[in-house]
Structure formats: C-alpha cells, structure tokens
Amino acid sequence: MRLPKQGKSWPQIEAEMTSRGANDAKWRDGKTAVYVFNAGEEIAEVQKKAYAAFMSENGLGPLAFPSIAQMEKDVISMALGLLHGPEGATGAITSGGTDSITMAMKTARDYARSRGHSGPANIVLPQSAHLAFDKAAHLMDIEVRRIALKSDDSYQADPDAMREACDSKTIMMVGSAPNFPHGIIDPIDALGEVAQSKQVWLHVDACVGGYFAPFARMNGVPVPAFDFDVPAVCSMSADLHKYGYAAKGASTVLFRSEDLYAHMPFDLDGWSGAPMKTPTLAGTRPGGAISAAWAVMNYLGEEGYKRLQGQVCATREKIQEGVKALGFDVLGNPMLGLMAFRHPDLHSFAVYGEIYRRGWFTSVTKEPPSLHLMLSPRHADVADAYLEDLAAACDAVRNGQAAKKKQVEARYS
Ligand SMILES: Cc1ncc(COP(=O)(O)O)c(C=O)c1O
Missing domain, CATH: 3.90.1150.10 (Aspartate Aminotransferase, domain 1)
Known part of the structure; x- marks a missing residue:
C-alpha cells in the first residue's frame, strides 16, 4: 500500500x-x-473509554501528567497489595510481559554489578520458562541455562538441578507462576531456598498468574506460595493485559525494595537535550494503557x-x-x-x-x-x-x- x-x-x-x-x-x-x-x-467498553480518555497523554512526563503518574502508582500499589509486597516494595508499568522480564533482568544484572560482579553473566531457568528471558538475554549478552523439569510428570521446575546449574556468574534464577506451556506453578518456595543459599536473585514470572492466582486463592484454590511471601523473591512480572483484563500494552514489573528497584531506571544526561529519567526502556509511555488498566482494576x-x-x-x-x-x-x-x-x-x-x-x-x-x-x-x-x-x-x-x-x-x- x-x-x-x-x-x-x-x-x-x-x-x-x-x-x-x-x-x-x-x-x-x-x-x-x-x-x-x-x-x-462490558469490560471491553471500560477499557475503550478509559484508554481513549488518556490516549494522547504521555507517561514520559509525570510533571505534565500527574494524573497518569498517580494512576501508575495506584496500579503498582494494588498489584503489591495482591502479591504480598512488603513495606517499601515498588515497581513500574511496562508495555507487556517481555518488557517486564527484560527490565527485571537488566535490574538484576546492574544490582549484581553494583556488588562487584563483572565479566560474563548467566541466568538459570526451567525449560518451561517463557522465551522472553532468552530475548532479553540476547540483548544483554547474558548466557541462558535452561534446566530440564522434574522427571516426575509434575511439569515443575527442578530446584536441585537448578542449584547445580548456578555458579558465581549467575545473576538470576527464574520460576513461573504458572508457566505458559503447561500452565503449572513452579515450586517457588523450594526455588527460594536455593536462591537464598546461592545468594542469587529470584524472579517469579507471574505474567499469566499475577492477576489470577491471588483471586483463585481467595476462592479456595490451594495455590502454593508464589509471590513476595517467599522471602527470596526479588522481582516479579505480572501482566495487566492478560488476566488483569486491561487493554493490551500493560504489564507490571515489581521489586521487593526500593534498593533493588533503584537499579532499573535510566537517569541520563550527556546529550544536547534536557536530562531525562525513565523507569523503563520506553521513552514515550502510552497514557491510555495506564489509564485503562487503572480503570478496569477499579471497575472490577x-x-x-x-x-x-x-x-x-x-x-x-x-x-x-x-x-x-x-x-x-x-x-x-x-x-x-x-x-x-x-x-x-x-x-x-x-x-x-x-x-x-x-x-x-x-x-x-x-x-x-x-x-x-x-x-x-x-x-x-x-x-x-x-x-x-x-x-x-x-x-x-x-x-x-x-x-x-x-x-x-x-x-x-
Ligand atoms: C508466562 C509468560 N511469561 C511471559 C510472557 C510474555 O508476555 P508478552 O507476550 O506480554 O510479552 C507470556 C506470554 O504469554 C507468558 O505466558
């Protein structure tokens, strides 16, 4: 055309x-x-109206659009309320699961660097974890160690095998809640023990389950601990545009503390323009995706x-x-x-x-x-x-x- x-x-x-x-x-x-x-x-109508109401506003400019900045804060606060975020936990809205995972990996890498890690880095994850981790690893030149699942037909990550795969260059371990291929929740508790003993950052990919599992649990489903309730969990990805029923282009990346989160934003100067601080990879951030998520959460x-x-x-x-x-x-x-x-x-x-x-x-x-x-x-x-x-x-x-x-x-x- x-x-x-x-x-x-x-x-x-x-x-x-x-x-x-x-x-x-x-x-x-x-x-x-x-x-x-x-x-x-009915929910599609809320998404559309709420998206349209702020579709020209830009999350890049919190001073210009305090409305969007506050809606983002509210969404993060609601997310952390559902996922047992402790006092001081924080996060940001991204454009989707792949984006949240990429940002969590960048944050874990920079955190590791701040603690003296240098040279090649790797992440250890179950074979069932989403390919978004590989995509992010490719961008950041990080080695991916995919580990076979348990051999007992549970389709769960194998914490012992993952322990074996970790070494001094491991900057992140991953568990899914649930994984996409089988829909199964990994044993996050057991992965947490490994992460703690190895002193490795544990990320829970709850892109699918983040806005589902808490409600399933409230309805009596025996969902095991999978979120910040597990002390070793440093970060989580949870997609608003999946079971949060928000308009597409919205996910959350969450961190246990401000100290961990501090390694995510890009605070840059050194060009002809004014200094720029952005929490995530995006420059322009669609106000509509943020307002639609905020509206659907409040509606439901x-x-x-x-x-x-x-x-x-x-x-x-x-x-x-x-x-x-x-x-x-x-x-x-x-x-x-x-x-x-x-x-x-x-x-x-x-x-x-x-x-x-x-x-x-x-x-x-x-x-x-x-x-x-x-x-x-x-x-x-x-x-x-x-x-x-x-x-x-x-x-x-x-x-x-x-x-x-x-x-x-x-x-x-
Ligand atoms: C478990 C899991 N993680 C990550 C993603 C990636 O999310 P997105 O497609 O929003 O980038 C998906 C997508 O289905 C997923 O199921």
Whole structure:
C-alpha cells in the first residue's frame, strides 16, 4: 500500500477495517484460547473509554501528567497489595510481559554489578520458562541455562538441578507462576531456598498468574506460595493485559525494595537535550494503557476478579473432565486458567489441525506434544461446543481423514 494522495472518509475507512478483520480468529465468539483475554463487552467498553480518555497523554512526563503518574502508582500499589509486597516494595508499568522480564533482568544484572560482579553473566531457568528471558538475554549478552523439569510428570521446575546449574556468574534464577506451556506453578518456595543459599536473585514470572492466582486463592484454590511471601523473591512480572483484563500494552514489573528497584531506571544526561529519567526502556509511555488498566482494576475490584477467575477455573475443571472422558491425559496439576493435554493414541498436532478446521484458534505445547488452552471468562459459554468439536476432531484423526488434508502448522507465533 502507498499513502493515498487524498485522505478517505472515516465511514469508508471503518468499513475497510471491518472487512479486513473478517478473516481474523473469532475471539468474540469465544473460539480463541490464546492471545486474547475475553471478559465480555462490558469490560471491553471500560477499557475503550478509559484508554481513549488518556490516549494522547504521555507517561514520559509525570510533571505534565500527574494524573497518569498517580494512576501508575495506584496500579503498582494494588498489584503489591495482591502479591504480598512488603513495606517499601515498588515497581513500574511496562508495555507487556517481555518488557517486564527484560527490565527485571537488566535490574538484576546492574544490582549484581553494583556488588562487584563483572565479566560474563548467566541466568538459570526451567525449560518451561517463557522465551522472553532468552530475548532479553540476547540483548544483554547474558548466557541462558535452561534446566530440564522434574522427571516426575509434575511439569515443575527442578530446584536441585537448578542449584547445580548456578555458579558465581549467575545473576538470576527464574520460576513461573504458572508457566505458559503447561500452565503449572513452579515450586517457588523450594526455588527460594536455593536462591537464598546461592545468594542469587529470584524472579517469579507471574505474567499469566499475577492477576489470577491471588483471586483463585481467595476462592479456595490451594495455590502454593508464589509471590513476595517467599522471602527470596526479588522481582516479579505480572501482566495487566492478560488476566488483569486491561487493554493490551500493560504489564507490571515489581521489586521487593526500593534498593533493588533503584537499579532499573535510566537517569541520563550527556546529550544536547534536557536530562531525562525513565523507569523503563520506553521513552514515550502510552497514557491510555495506564489509564485503562487503572480503570478496569477499579471497575472490577476484588469481587469482580474473584467472580471472573472463579468462572475461568470452573470452565477449566469442566474441560479437564471432558477431555479426560475423551481419553486425554492432562499434564500435571493445573490450578489456574491454562491447561495442556495429550492423547496416548492420537497425535496432538493432527487433532489441533482438526479442531482448527472447526473454527477454534487454540494453541499447542511441544514438550510433550499436547493441545493447549488459555481460558477466558467467555469460554464458560462455549465449553460444551468445544468438547463436542474435540470429540469430532479425534474421530477424524482416528479415521485417517486428517492425514488426507493439508496439515495446519502448530506455532506459538
Ligand atoms: C508466562 C509468560 N511469561 C511471559 C510472557 C510474555 O508476555 P508478552 O507476550 O506480554 O510479552 C507470556 C506470554 O504469554 C507468558 O505466558
């Protein structure tokens, strides 16, 4: 496309955008269980209005926009209230999980340097941890040591093996709450003991669980300690744009203390312009992403999140029972909104292709090959339809019909 000579009218543009969206995944119908967190139209409306209200404001300028600065402080304070942040704990809003993880790693590295660490650095993490850590490590030239999970089918990080992998150059250990591929919470307590004995920074990646697990726990789910309650946890990533139901482009990176946080901001001078202090990598920070997160949190409150997360857990339990009845094995003991499952006789990627042909945009896990779901409140309405289509997809694979069709590529992105 080239820039049109003459601009077009909004109705024309709107119509074109609608038609362009026609081939996208049908997430509004609840037929997508990856990428989108669908808590319904009412919350979408709050997101849109709150985003639009501050979409031109810039979080780069807290003096110009004290409103945005205060909303960010409020969001961080609400997050720390949910995640047992001790007195003095603090953090910042970033653009997403990858951004939060990158900033936590940069902070851990600079903290290590401040304590005399020099030369090559490494991080030690379970094989199931998100690739965002590798991306950040690539940017900062840090070695990544991915360690096999426990061999007991729990799909959890192996604290002993991670202990073995740590050395004097380790600047961070990682646990997930939960991990993305299996939806399982790592034994953060045990990782904390290792981190403490090795004197290594422990980061908990709660991008998915940060705004889910606290409410699941309030609803009676026996979620083990995973947050700042574990004394060794130095930092956490928790995404507002996932189960916080905020508009996309919003996550939180949180630190146990001001002293740790102090290694995150960039306070720079040495150019022609005025000195500049930014808490995160971004310069311009979209006011709308901050205001939308603030608004949704205030709109839902504790009761709203408890209701939605309860609905998601109930749907997961229903689907869990349903897939077991179809002969699938569920991986580990999922407690939140993610799950992965595989069939002893049918190849998961073939079943994935068949379920995709039936209009479902879901995901897969590679180790071991499994079907993957990340559930939203909206899925309560479509769980039965999904299970019916899954049964039909299994039949198609069993009868060899799937093999005759073009295979669908199973990718995260
Ligand atoms: C556990 C976990 N960590 C980190 C991320 C990265 O988040 P983002 O896609 O917002 O960068 C994800 C994304 O799904 C995730 O599931």
